[in-house]
Amino acid sequence: MASKASLEVSSLVVPSVVELAKESSTSIPSRYLRSDIEKAVVPDGDRVLEIPVIDMQKLVSGGPNNSEVEKLDFACKEWGFFQLINHGVDSTLLENLKAEIDAFFKLPMEEKKKWWQSPGNAEGFGQAFVVSEDQKLDWGDLFFMVTFPRRLRNPNLIPSLPSPLSESMERYTSDLNNLSTAMLEKIAEALHMETEEMTEFVGEGRQTIRINCYPPCELSDQVMGLTPHSDATLITILLQLNDVDGLEIRKDGKWVQVQPLPNAFIINVGDILEIMSNGRYRSIEHRGTVHPVKERFSFAAFFGPRLDGELGPAPSLISEQTPAKFRRATVQEFYKGLFARRLQGKAYVDTFKIQQD
Ligand SMILES: O=C(O)CCC(=O)C(=O)O
Numbered sequence: 001m002a003s004k005a006s007l008e009v010s011s012l013v014v015p016s017v018v019e020l021a022k023e024s025s026t027s028i029p030s031r032y033l034r035s036d037i038e039k040a041v042v043p044d045g046d047r048v049l050e051i052p053v054i055d056m057q058k059l060v061s062g063g064p065n066n067s068e069v070e071k072l073d074f075a076c077k078e079w080g081f082f083q084l085i086n087h088g089v090d091s092t093l094l095e096n097l098k099a100e101i102d103a104f105f106k107l108p109m110e111e112k113k114k115w116w117q118s119p120g121n122a123e124g125f126g127q128a129f130v131v132s133e134d135q136k137l138d139w140g141d142l143f144f145m146v147t148f149p150r151r152l153r154n155p156n157l158i159p160s161l162p163s164p165l166s167e168s169m170e171r172y173t174s175d176l177n178n179l180s181t182a183m184l185e186k187i188a189e190a191l192h193m194e195t196e197e198m199t200e201f202v203g204e205g206r207q208t209i210r211i212n213c214y215p216p217c218e219l220s221d222q223v224m225g226l227t228p229h230s231d232a233t234l235i236t237i238l239l240q241l242n243d244v245d246g247l248e249i250r251k252d253g254k255w256v257q258v259q260p261l262p263n264a265f266i267i268n269v270g271d272i273l274e275i276m277s278n279g280r281y282r283s284i285e286h287r288g289t290v291h292p293v294k295e296r297f298s299f300a301a302f303f304g305p306r307l308d309g310e311l312g313p314a315p316s317l318i319s320e321q322t323p324a325k326f327r328r329a330t331v332q333e334f335y336k337g338l339f340a341r342r343l344q345g346k347a348y349v350d351t352f353k354i355q356q357d
């Protein structure tokens with residue numbers, strides 16, 4: 001049955017960083033400058049960090065004992081992050097989307113104002129998780145909206161975006177919604193969960209999207225494009241929209257840069273999947289850095305469960321030997337708490353942990 005539950009998401013309204021970046025670097029307000037940025041480690045020589053690569057075609061076509069499902073299990077368990085190739089999303093659509101988003105963020109501010117966030121509503125251009133006037137701000141503008149289920153969409157967004165961006169967004173978010181559902185079925189298989197348990201938990205699902213634009217900044221080592229965080233999702237499908245790297249993950253305590261394969265998706269385990277898998281899979285902390293002279297764009301599609309359900313470890317994954325590591329909560333309660341605080345690594349999901357003696 002379709003749920004009526006909706007969720008109000010808000011964030012304090014802040015100025016546009018794209019506009020700010022047009023001014024000289026001497027005028028960067030202190031709200032953006034940080035002195036506590038940990039540097040990323042540079043891999044030895046020309047060794048780069050090789051995050052696992054999963055092939056969607058192999059994942060869906062293999063029968064029982066599919067080794068790609070085992071690879072998926074390993075990637076979610078050991079990394080919380082992997083690249084997805086052969087994902088089936090049309091590459092022409094991806095190329096069009098990249099150009100259209102670039103043009104969208106370059107529209108004059110006068111026009112972009114139509115889609116700016118407003119007090120009490122975090123959809124549109126702006127920032128997220130800004131809850132106090134004195135917290136540090138990210139060096140980037142985002143565009144956030146609810147995309148699925150359709151009835152929860154804000155009518156001032158997708159249909160009123162410039163054409164052809166609105167048509168590309170419709171196709172892209174719909175393709176990613178289907179891909180997320182297919183991926184979660186495989187994740188259920190990898191976890192040896194009952195399939196119905198996953199489908200019941202996800203229900204109609206909920207997708208939100210966040211497009212990130214990080215303008216260049218001369219003081220790039222003193223600003224953060226996107227504060228270290230884990231995503232509060234089941235899974236996130238991330239696409240880097242241009243040729244500028246900047247995504248970093250915290251691997252074994254150290255920040256390391258990710259170099260995505262062209263047009264591959266980067267998929268990461270979110271906090272809700274960590275809870276549902278009873279900690280077998282772990283959401284990974286990541287951040288967006290800023291380049292000194294180049295702007296960077298990325299597109300994150302967040303996929304979570306229906307809003308009118310409950311979350312907690314899947315009953316089939318709990319036993320006497322593996323007791324529940326997380327408390328149960330309604331999905332609404334989970335999100336309400338999330339949006340009431342600033343982003344701070346994995347601190348929020350940790351509040352759901354049950355102390356083990
Ligand atoms: O820009 C990136 O690569 C990371 C984006 C991200 O983590 C997010 O939007 O949640």
Ligand SMILES: [Fe+2]
Pocket residue numbers: 229230231236286300
């Ligand atoms: Fe993220």
